[in-house]
Amino acid sequence: SAVISQKPSRDICQRGTSLTIQCQVDSQVTMMFWYRQQPGQSLTLIATANQGSEATYESGFVIDKFPISRPNLTFSTLTVSNMSPEDSSIYLCSVTSRQGSQNTEAFFGQGTRLTVV
């Protein structure tokens, strides 16, 4: 299993500013994933953060808006830049772990609830 800590758990930010969300995992992992969950919606993958290389972004998400750092195998940050009210969402960090010879299971942090005013 994996334990993921995210900081901050919530924040209220002014439009036009930026917020950096931190994600710490209790074990070394090759890839970390960042998701967004808008109010009342499902999760949408923003990007995959690989250690030692640039993040891979999904369609509709760009590095200028959501820069990601991955300095080592246990840590990543996601920055939400130049925020607008439309960025108000829960942002979640995730890793995947293979459980023995069977299940491949994803573990999620508690999320960061961002409100942009």
Next chain:
Amino acid sequence: LAKTTQPVSMDSYEGQEVNITCSHNNIATNDYITWYQQFPSQGPRFIIQGYKTKVTNEVASLFIPADRKSSTLSLPRVSLSDTAVYYCLVGDPYNQGGKLIFGQGTELSVKP
């Protein structure tokens, strides 16, 4: 990654068995079926994963017919604490790098 379709919402009562069906007509040979549970203000939590036939763990059972175009998550004797959103995901966990594509999910409401 195969697209999934599941009911938007379901209601149940405590003590009942709940079956949530997910359609995935375009499932590929290497795809597995995985279900996650999400409570409000929490990240999703893994429930069960299977490839074919039936899988059972301490939480739920997963039934997968021979054609694998659908699957059913079965929750025995639900309680109020099972009220959550349940997501069905289909994909190859070994070759898609661990990224997950979530569908809309099924919001289960358990009433006393």
